[in-house]
Amino acid sequence: xxxxxxxxxxxxxxxxxxxxxxxxxxxxxxxxxxxxxxxxxxxxxxxxxxxxxxxxxxxxxxxxxxxxxxxxxxxxxxxxxxxxxxxxxxxxxxxxxxxxxxxxxxxxxxxxxxxxxxxxxxxxxxxxxxxxxxxxxxxxxxxxxxxxxxxxxxxxxxxxxxxxxxxxxxxxxxxxxxxxxxxxxxxxxxxxxxxxxxxxxxxxxxxxxxxxxxxxxxxxxxxxxxxxxxxxxxxxxxxxxxxxxxxxxxxxxxxxxxxxxxxxxxxxxxxxxxxxxxxxxxxxxxxxxxxxxxxxxxxxxxxxxxxxxxxxxxxxxxxx
Amino acid sequence: xxxxxxxxxxxxxxxxxxxxxxxxxxxxxxxxxxxxxxxxxxxxxxxxxxxxxxxxxxxxxxxxxxxxxxxxxxxxxxxxxxxxxxxxxxxxxxxxxxxxxxxxxxxxxxxxxxxxxxxxxxxxxxxxxxxxxxxxxxxxxxxxxxxxxxxxxxxxxxxxxxxxxxxxxxxxxxxxxxxxxxxxxxxxxxxxxxxxxxxxxxxxxxxxxxxxxxxxxxxxxxxxxxxxxxxxxxxxxxxxxxxxxxxxxxxxxxxxxx
Ligand SMILES: [Fe+2]
Numbered sequence: 001x002x003x004x005x006x007x008x009x010x011x012x013x014x015x016x017x018x019x020x021x022x023x024x025x026x027x028x029x030x031x032x033x034x035x036x037x038x039x040x041x042x043x044x045x046x047x048x049x050x051x052x053x054x055x056x057x058x059x060x061x062x063x064x065x066x067x068x069x070x071x072x073x074x075x076x077x078x079x080x081x082x083x084x085x086x087x088x089x090x091x092x093x094x095x096x097x098x099x100x101x102x103x104x105x106x107x108x109x110x111x112x113x114x115x116x117x118x119x120x121x122x123x124x125x126x127x128x129x130x131x132x133x134x135x136x137x138x139x140x141x142x143x144x145x146x147x148x149x150x151x152x153x154x155x156x157x158x159x160x161x162x163x164x165x166x167x168x169x170x171x172x173x174x175x176x177x178x179x180x181x182x183x184x185x186x187x188x189x190x191x192x193x194x195x196x197x198x199x200x201x202x203x204x205x206x207x208x209x210x211x212x213x214x215x216x217x218x219x220x221x222x223x224x225x226x227x228x229x230x231x232x233x234x235x236x237x238x239x240x241x242x243x244x245x246x247x248x249x250x251x252x253x254x255x256x257x258x259x260x261x262x263x264x265x266x267x268x269x270x271x272x273x274x275x276x277x278x279x280x281x282x283x284x285x286x287x288x289x290x291x292x293x294x295x296x297x298x299x300x301x302x303x304x305x306x307x308x309x310x311x312x313x314x315x316x317x318x319x320x
Numbered sequence: 321x322x323x324x325x326x327x328x329x330x331x332x333x334x335x336x337x338x339x340x341x342x343x344x345x346x347x348x349x350x351x352x353x354x355x356x357x358x359x360x361x362x363x364x365x366x367x368x369x370x371x372x373x374x375x376x377x378x379x380x381x382x383x384x385x386x387x388x389x390x391x392x393x394x395x396x397x398x399x400x401x402x403x404x405x406x407x408x409x410x411x412x413x414x415x416x417x418x419x420x421x422x423x424x425x426x427x428x429x430x431x432x433x434x435x436x437x438x439x440x441x442x443x444x445x446x447x448x449x450x451x452x453x454x455x456x457x458x459x460x461x462x463x464x465x466x467x468x469x470x471x472x473x474x475x476x477x478x479x480x481x482x483x484x485x486x487x488x489x490x491x492x493x494x495x496x497x498x499x500x501x502x503x504x505x506x507x508x509x510x511x512x513x514x515x516x517x518x519x520x521x522x523x524x525x526x527x528x529x530x531x532x533x534x535x536x537x538x539x540x541x542x543x544x545x546x547x548x549x550x551x552x553x554x555x556x557x558x559x560x561x562x563x564x565x566x567x568x569x570x571x572x573x574x575x576x577x578x
Contacts, residue, residue, distance in 0.1 A: 046400050053449055111322060157341075157351035315441065316485075
């Protein structure tokens with residue numbers, strides 16, 4: 001008799017984790033010394049999967065105490081190159097080690113012909129792309145043996161070839177593959193501004209029943225466009241959107257991303273906890289003064305693409 | 321689109337217009353320009369993180385120019401940004417600005433050596449290490465000594481270790497004069513150490529890094545320094561300070577406890 005294979009988790013089985021923070025090198029000491037009262041952590045997969053040093057040790061310890069989610073930037077699900085099997089195997093090994101609640105990446109491509117731009121580049125939103133990506137999502141889910149969670153990226157341009165809106169594309173992708181979604185509320189705001197769309201239309205057509213997680217982050221206003229810099233507090237307009245998103249997603253796990261000019265752990269945590277005020281109160285009160293960071297040389301920082309400060313570790317020169 | 325990132329000049333406005341919609345605020349070319357700029361600036365920022373001393377030595381402007389040419393010639397291939405600087409020293413060597421000069425220029429030799437050293441030390445921060453393994457103790461027998469995973473050795477024509485550490489301590493060092501140095505770099509308890517060693521020690525440790533034993537390492541020293549093997553072995557056995565200090569510094573694992 002054939003054994004029935006164990007049933008793969010479905011996104012409806014995934015937990016509502018509450019309010020989490022990104023696991024960043026600059027906060028390692030604080031976390032290990034204080035075990036702060038944070039609901040969960042999100043780790044950038046690439047910053048840990050090849051680590052033989054401290055990051056690997058830290059994520060193991062953190063995963064013993066907190067729910068952990070792995071968030072990737074290099075899957076390149078939209079690329080025309082074959083899937084990187086070496087990458088997927090390493091990701092799988094890391095997942096076996098830290099047992100994440102889920103694994104996410106972005107609706108994007110990072111490069112073709114063996115190159116990697118280290119950016120989250122937009123995919124043409126067409127039926128052809130949808131076919132291509134859906135097939136790849138199914139393959140990745142098979143390899144990782146779990147649903148893949150995909151995030152809407154920040155985009156700065158709109159292809160003429162697009163025939164679907166991003167929410168339509170994501171809805172169709174979910175229907176075909178049973179994947180889940182990570183809704184980055186800040187990215188919705190940034191993308192809609194840059195492509196002259198209305199965030200409320202975006203929300204109205206978004207497949208909310210597929211949302212497993214949300215992201216909050218700060219962006220930089222460059223006048224003619226917004227850049228997703230993750231280097232400052234969340235903007236009031238984005239908090240207002242979060243308030244709606246919290247309701248519509250039925251309280252999906254929410255994470256604050258802060259990747260440039262990272263303040264102390266305490267400050268990041270304070271910013272995250274502001275979310276509580278927006279959970280039940282619509283456009284709730286804003287505490288503290290909002291000071292925008294000037295954006296003359298803003299560089300999009302999709303998710304801590306800068307090398308994650310490994311060099312912040314101690315280095316010593318011995319005497320001769 | 322990728323071609324437009326790597327070679328911005330090679331993409332015509334017409335081609336961009338054909339593919340990208342302009343908005344009331346952003347032309348198609350400006351929108352694409354956001355990606356082009358971010359690509360360049362992000363990679364440069366990342367390289368500055370991986371080569372802080374070289375960036376200090378060259379000044380940020382010149383450093384960024386080298387990086388721009390580097391990624392034009394050798395665009396990033398790996399899924400990980402840790403790989404970004406792997407070919408940088410080789411790129412600098414192949415593109416030396418003094419190729420036509422009768423003798424190599426000192427500053428060019430220096431920046432290439434510094435790039436090599438910074439790659440050596442950057443790799444050591446996060447490579448496989450001895451944490452969680454059994455480091456050798458003073459009582460470990462010679463036959464049980466093997467090098468720990470993070471140890472690496474390299475020879476340089478400048479005191480790049482001193483220079484690098486001075487930059488990290490914000491001591492604003494001046495470019496050094498030529499000096500032959502041999503540096504061992506390793507990580508112990510998640511702290512990365514740079515340890516200057518003599519030529520004989522360099523030969524010894526390099527042989528051990530290739531998987532050699534204390535015996536084969538002593539033979540290598542005897543050969544390379546043209547010294548009698550018995551003499552070299554005698555020195556190793558009689559002068560135990562070196563062995564002790566290397567063991568204390570975490571150079572070796574105890575093979576018998578693996
Ligand atoms: Fe995000």
